[in-house]
Amino acid sequence: MEKKQYEQLNETIYTETLSNGLSVTLLPKNEFHKTYGLFTTKYGSIDNQFIPRDSDQLTRVPDGIAHFLEHKMFEKEDGDVFNLFGKLGASANAFTSFTQTSYLFSSTTNVDENIGTLLDFVQEPYFTKETVDKEKGIIAQEIQMYEDEPDWRLFFGLLGNMYPKHPLHIDIAGTVDSIMDITAELLHESYNTFYHPSNMNLFVVGKMDPEEMIQLIKTNQAKKNFSEATEIERYFPEETTADIKPFDSIKMAVKRPKSIVGIKGVGRAPEGKGALVYKTTMDLLLALLVGPTSDNYLRLYDTGIIDDSFSYDFSLERTFYFADIGGDTKEPEAFSNVIKEILLTAKVSPELNQAHLVLVKKRMIGQVLQSLNSLEYIASHYSQQNYGEATLFDLVPIIDSITLNQIKVLAEEFMQEKYMSVFHILPKEDSKT
Template identity: 55%
Template sequence: MNKVHYEALNETVYTEVLENGLRVVLIPKDKYSKTYGIFTTDFGSIDNQFVPINGDKEIKIPDGIAHFLEHKLFEGEDHDAFEDFAKYGASANAFTSFTRTSYLFSATDNIAENTNSLLDFVQDPHFTAEGTEKEKGIIAQEIRMYEDNPGWQLFYGLLRNLYPEHPLSVDIAGTVDSIQAISPELLQICYDTFYHPSNMNILMIGNFVPEEMMETIKQNQAGKTFLPAKPIRRTLPPASIQDIIPYKEIEMDVQRPKVMLGVKGLDTDVTGNQAEKYKIYGSLLLELLFGRSSTHFIELYDNGLIDDSFGYSFNLDRSFHFMAVESDTEEPKLLEEKLKRILLDWETDANLTNEKFDLLKKSMIGEQLQAFNSLEYIANHYSTLLFSGAELFEVVPLIEETSLEDIRRFAQGYLKEQSMSTYVIVQKGAMQQ
């Protein structure tokens, strides 16, 4: 096992890559009673075009299949995985994102048994025609529920504007139509390609002895056979300004209009610490311009253009990154104009001062250190960063070394009008004819 100790954070991380390619990360925390385990594959909703592990030709799979596969893995041949975890006093869950699928449990006892349960149910798929058809009905209901959610529609509406040719613009669960094309055979192809141990990691954090935990995982994996590992060849559309849809407006049953303005990033090859720097730069820039203490927030709020729904985020993952600013408002067009002007006039903005920047940076460091008290936060973020080559416990030094000049250089390359798009939801009957 490789051991790294982070003195400033008093955190120790043990890692090892097993013979089958599975990366194991162990973070012992003997002052905690709970242990949290997460088993993650580098496969999400945007991975819909790839060469299968046993093939030589690229295929395109139905949207939503990664999420569908997540649901189906809990269903064993004669029972479901939740029964195993319940037997050993654990709670279990799973989630699918644009780029990852994770399976997890938390428990205070029977940690070795629960770890084996986690590895076993994910690595023992059981796909049938009957089970697949039944699942289509369940997931279709889930999709329809979100179709009626204005906040959900606002977010995906913006993504459709920014990424009209990218699978990012499709709901992670797919569409009611797309999931009808999912079959047991396609589920097996996706499973064989993306659930190979070499495309996965397991992270355990909590109260355990690392040597014993590593041995538990090694013994579990030694009793299983897998296809030979191969590099995964997947295809995603290149980032482009030309395909951006600058503006879209729809009607829904909302009390007040909703506005979301986005800025699309184009350099999509950022990975590792560079990706983490982008997150820091984008987040600090948005906080300087739109934070509760900024002059812009106060002016927009006092003038009634925004309310307590106002928010902003910088989103970055494999193959994409973008900014988003949103609020409910009675004057969507005026708010759009104000937000654009704030972003485009950043160079002379009075909020970008060293004094404000230093305060925000200290606040970000404090929030990050506070987050390290959560086993769930560490596990979820660490397991995701592993695929990009970054280390979670190195993020605080990256924040510390960030300067206001870094933020300015980032803004110079990022905030372009041609990279912006706005999505608006207005009340039914309010759209201009």
């Protein structure tokens, strides 16, 4: 195993790539009683066009199949995997995002058995026509529930404006119509393509002996046969700036309007450690412009244009990156106009000054250090972020190293009107659109 120490944070990470291609990362935290295990495949909702393993033909699978597959993995011929984890004193869960699917457990006892259960159930699929058809009704209800959720609709409305061709704009669970086309055969095809160990990683954090843990994992994997690793070929449609829809809105049964402003990243997304530096620089820029320490935030809050629902975020993942700023507001048009003005004048904004940057950095570093005391935070974030050799534990020195000039350069490059889009949700009774 390769060992990497972070002396400033008193942390040591162990990594090894097994002979079958599985990437394993171990983070001992022996001062804790709990252990988390996360088993992740780089397969998410956007991966709906690809060349299946043992084929040379591009295929288009139904939207929502990655999420559907996640649901079905817990059901086996002899029962439900949740019950098995429960008997071992563990809680289990799973989630599907745009770019990956993760399965996890947490436990204070029977850690070895739970690791084995996690690896075994994910690597032993079981699908039948009967169980697949039964699941369609369950997931259809979940989709309909999210269709009635205003904040969910606001976010995906913005994605629809910015990414009209890219599958990012499609709900992670798909649509009621699309999931009806999912079959056991298609699930097996997707599973065989994306659930190969070479496309997966296992992350374990908590109380453990790393040497014993890696041996346990190796022994488990040595008992299984896998085909030879091959590179996965995915397909994504080409998009240009001209495809961005500047504005759209819908009416819903909400008491207060909602507005969101998005800025689409154009060009190839940064990769490796450069992606972590880029994301951190953008996080600092947004915090300076509209974070709680900014004059902009106080002004908008005092005038009632924003309230406690106000939030901002920057997402950077495989094939896409974008910023979004939104919330409830009594004046959606005023909200989106003033946010756009703040972003478009970012480079010359008085908010971008050295004293403010020092304050925002201290605040951000404090939040990072506090979060690193939580196994839940580490477990949920570590495997989600793909920054090459860089990790969460590189974040503090990266924050400290970013200069005001770097932030201003990024503001000039990224904050352009042609990259922006606005989406509103208006109350049905008040809407004039």
